[in-house]
Amino acid sequence: MNENEPRIPVTIVTGYLGSGKTTFINHILKHTEEKVAVIVNEYGDIGIDDQLIEQTEEEIIEINSGCICCNVRKDLIDTLSMLAISRKEKMIEFDRVVIETTGLADPAPVIQTFLMDKEMVNDFLIDSVCSLLDAKHISRHLEQRGEALSQIAFADIILINKTDLVTNVHLTNLIKRLEKINPAASMCLCEDSQVDLDKVLGIYSFDLQEKVELNPEFLNNNHHYHDDEISSLSLQEKRPLDLRKLNLWISFLVQMQGESLYRYKGVLNIEGIDKRFVFQGVHMLFAGEEKSVWGSCSRVSELVFIGKNLNKKELEQQFRRCVSD
Missing domain, CATH: 3.30.1220.10 (CobW-like, C-terminal domain)
Structure with a gap:
């Protein structure tokens, strides 16, 4: 990545319910040297994800009362605008934004926010779209919910989590199926959402250029x-x-x-x-x-x-x- 790039890198974390997204974000916060602003999208009026994320020096912002992919996208844009302005005016310091979407979210409108809104294009740059999946239960999710398929289709990186709960044969068949859905995405196997951060941060896999x-x-x-x-x-x-x-x-x-x-x-x-x-x-x-x-x-x-x-x-x-x- 160009060191002179003024825009703020954004990591979008998707994944079906129970896939390990919050654990993955805690892993990022614990091991990265960057200062991170985390935006959590909790479906419903009462959110708990922000309480599950370990509070360090990171900025934790929660968006409730809906899903980022639909009726609260304006809230997402407002939140990002506030962060960008606060950073420019040196009110807060951070190097990266991490967005955790609800497990029921279609990632497309979230991604589109950074492509169609002029202010977002000027201030932010998508680093990668990471999709976590539960190796044990993802096959059932793929059969039952379109969102699980969408999350895989839009991903640049697929994190196959909870691999310790399945056999090697199951894992091999799962990887083959995922490759058929999205052969362009890189795949990482992990347990307890533990991933080498060099594989997910600062790789700019969404930025095709x-x-x-x-x-x-x-x-x-x-x-x-x-x-x-x-x-x-x-x-x-x-x-x-x-x-x-x-x-x-x-x-x-x-x-x-x-x-x-x-x-x-x-x-x-x-x-x-x-x-x-x-x-x-x-x-x-x-x-x-x-x-x-x-x-x-x-x-x-x-x-x-x-x-x-x-x-x-x-x-x-x-x-x-x-x-x-």
Whole structure:
């Protein structure tokens, strides 16, 4: 990450009920050298999560009476604005914001807050979206609740927690299923939410532009899966793409299928441009810009879609039509 980056890094922690989110945040607070502002979202009028988080020197803020992903998103923006102003005026000091969403939250609107609100874009930068899951019970959650699938689909890092409660065979099958839902996410196995913080903080896995600079080949996988309602699709193309055609296609795609597209991101080889064109989107919101030069790397366009009921054949046909004449 650029040391001159003025924006505040944000770690979003999701996960179904009982997955170990609060324990994970306590682990962060205990072992990081950063000063952390924690925003806790407790569903209901009476919250208890802020009481469970160990009170050190961190700023703990709780948002009640709803879920961040729906009716209290304005409260989230107000809270973040207050934090940013207080930091600029040196009223409080912190290096990072950690947001713990309720176990019933769809992460998409939380992520969109940092993409669509101008003030948020200027002051904050998503470092990563971490999804914790209970290795013993996640299979049942995936069958019963759409939120559990969404939390996995939007994650950059999947923390498979409570691995000591399952067999190796169970764990192997679970990992295979998770890879089918979201092959672009990195996975960490853990017990009691204990994770090496170097794997989850300061990695800027959500910031695709930074990720490309660190590892230009990170999207280089060619898998597509359809086993779950939420699945993924990866596409590659060695021929250069026409930027006008690409813009028309993506604009049409988000208008027609935006609600079904959870995450989509790509590193593209555009005709007449010597730099990588990096873009990513969440549902109806997407943005792209030129980034680093290709240099000696192979100029191959790579896209990853994660969404609900993806039509692989149709998406691939539409993508191929974006090839420059």
